Amino acid sequence: MQLILRRFLLVLLLAAAPSALASDLTGDWTAAGPRPDGGTMHLMFRFKQDGTRLTGIVSAASSDLAIVNGQVNGDQFSFAVQLNFGERSRTLTYGGTVKGDTLEISAPTPRSDAPVHLTARRATAAEVAANWPERIPPPALHPVPANGLARTPPMGWNSWNHFAGKVDDKTVREIADTMAGDGMQAAGYVYVNIDDTWQGTRDAQGNIRTNDKFPNMKALADYVHSKGLKLGIYSGPGTKTCAGFAGSYGHEAQDARTYAAWGIDYLKYDWCSAAKIYQDGDMQAVYQKMGEALRATGRPIVYSLCQYGRDGVWEWGPAVGGNLWRTTGDISDDWKSMTRILVDQVGLEQWAGPGHWNDPDMLEVGNSGMSAEEYRTHMSLWCILAAPLLAGNDLRTASRETLDILENPEVIAVDQDALGQQGHRVTLSPNYGVWAKPLAGGAQAVALVNSSDEAATVSVEWKDLDLKGPCQVRDLWAHADRGRQADGFSSNVPSHGVVLIKVTP
Ligand code: GLA
Numbered sequence: 017m018q019l020i021l022r023r024f025l026l027v028l029l030l031a032a033a034p035s036a037l038a039s040d041l042t043g044d045w046t047a048a049g050p051r052p053d054g055g056t057m058h059l060m061f062r063f064k065q066d067g068t069r070l071t072g073i074v075s076a077a078s079s080d081l082a083i084v085n086g087q088v089n090g091d092q093f094s095f096a097v098q099l100n101f102g103e104r105s106r107t108l109t110y111g112g113t114v115k116g117d118t119l120e121i122s123a124p125t126p127r128s129d130a131p132v133h134l135t136a137r138r139a140t141a142a143e144v145a146a147n148w149p150e151r152i153p154p155p156a157l158h159p160v161p162a163n164g165l166a167r168t169p170p171m172g173w174n175s176w177n178h179f180a181g182k183v184d185d186k187t188v189r190e191i192a193d194t195m196a197g198d199g200m201q202a203a204g205y206v207y208v209n210i211d212d213t214w215q216g217t218r219d220a221q222g223n224i225r226t227n228d229k230f231p232n233m234k235a236l237a238d239y240v241h242s243k244g245l246k247l248g249i250y251s252g253p254g255t256k257t258c259a260g261f262a263g264s265y266g267h268e269a270q271d272a273r274t275y276a277a278w279g280i281d282y283l284k285y286d287w288c289s290a291a292k293i294y295q296d297g298d299m300q301a302v303y304q305k306m307g308e309a310l311r312a313t314g315r316p317i318v319y320s321l322c323q324y325g326r327d328g329v330w331e332w333g334p335a336v337g338g339n340l341w342r343t344t345g346d347i348s349d350d351w352k353s354m355t356r357i358l359v360d361q362v363g364l365e366q367w368a369g370p371g372h373w374n375d376p377d378m379l380e381v382g383n384s385g386m387s388a389e390e391y392r393t394h395m396s397l398w399c400i401l402a403a404p405l406l407a408g409n410d411l412r413t414a415s416r417e418t419l420d421i422l423e424n425p426e427v428i429a430v431d432q433d434a435l436g437q438q439g440h441r442v443t444l445s446p447n448y449g450v451w452a453k454p455l456a457g458g459a460q461a462v463a464l465v466n467s468s469d470e471a472a473t474v475s476v477e478w479k480d481l482d483l484k485g486p487c488q489v490r491d492l493w494a495h496a497d498r499g500r501q502a503d504g505f506s507s508n509v510p511s512h513g514v515v516l517i518k519v520t521p
Pocket of ligand 1: 176211212257258259286322345346
């Protein structure tokens with residue numbers, strides 16, 4: 017009898033064991049897998065399993081999202097999260113299989129339909145602590161003295177728009193060589209900025225090290241400096257950057273000293289995973305912490321805030337030592353994205369000035385998602401906005417047409433005008449817009465933009481610019497004088513094109 021009972025129990029156990037083990041997902045998991053763009057997707061999952069019900073959190077680089085509709089069925093499971101982009105929202109559904117000690121998970125990506133294949137394993141205590149660190153209280157607010165840099169909007173190049181995770185030492189050197197040789201440097205572009213994905217791990221003393229793509233950052237800075245250019249770098253106040261690399265959390269002063277020792281001249285500081293530790297209302301203090309740390313190094317380092325225009329950053333950006341701050345989410349290489357950003361800039365002009373600029377994000381000129389006409393509009397409007405001009409294309413292979421857009425001296429002069437006043441929208445109709453920027457000495461730069469699908473006449477009257485005629489008109493793309501005009505100026509403008517003029521009373 018006892019033997020039968022024991023056998024029966026054993027059979028029961030054996031039958032139950034695989035699925036019981038397979039379906040016990042409760043706990044923290046770390047997952048990674050290759051993204052279609054060549055990067056790696058990193059996620060953490062905090063699962064709580066209750067029978068067949070699965071709840072918990074999907075933890076990405078910049079947000080923790082609550083799991084909805086989670087289900088476990090034997091060794092199969094699925095769950096979803098709700099993503100909100102402003103008013104739009106999207107459900108991302110994950111599916112997975114338990115394979116021994118690991119989970120195979122098919123993960124959707126927010127911007128494409130192709131899922132990424134992730135392998136997840138149980139997270140170590142250190143990994144859990146790194147993902148959900150204790151909150152270090154941000155410092156009390158006090159103004160960081162201005163560093164005196166960026167008297168006109170910074171000009172340079174940044175790796176992200178074209179290279180994303182594929183930037184390395186060799187590419188940066190080649191870009192610097194090209195900038196020194198192709199007229200970019202002569203046109204005023206100075207900063208060579210490495211964006212996300214240069215970071216390695218920290219050493220035993222907590223010093224940040226580069227990864228294999230950047231064998232020696234000091235040597236790279238020396239090289240860039242030898243060309244008369246300056247080197248920029250990227251980090252963020254969270255534990256991780258947006259691409260999942262080490263952030264500066266808890267190492268702010270140490271990282272600032274490291275950058276200064278390497279010879280870094282520009283820091284872009286990106287919020288990202290700080291959102292898992294801090295509220296938007298903490299942003300000013302958190303950005304002040306790095307602003308103060310940069311100042312304490314004694315090295316002149318341009319400080320670029322990147323928190324997508326949240327928390328009214330233009331109101332406090334200068335007080336934290338910021339030289340520029342992003343006013344929007346990320347640009348993408350299309351007309352819709354570029355013009356959507358443009359609309360968001362209306363009303364921000366009062367906050368820009370010498371030393372502190374609104375940043376509507378980097379240029380897409382030459383990245384091939386827009387026509388040359390559209391890129392001229394993009395460039396013209398960024399100049400009207402007194403925006404930082406950070407080329408985001410592969411300069412090594414840029415066409416003459418692209419370089420002519422980026423390097424036009426008369427157009428750049430609008431951006432770099434000494435008055436430092438950001439332009440504003442003068443008139444708007446569904447099909448065209450007129451934007452104007454006051455220049456030193458009383459002239460104005462005026463962009464006549466045609467947003468319609470056909471060529472159209474776009475006009476401006478001097479009285480709309482608070483100017484009295486007659487005014488001298490010069491076409492800045494055509495490099496041609498258009499004579500003295502009594503009351504205003506009209507021009508035929510191609511679809512999605514611009515006519516950029518300088519109006520001198
Ligand atoms: C964010 C920023 C981008 C870029 C990426 C890098 O999305 O807004 O400009 O720096 O992070 O991961």
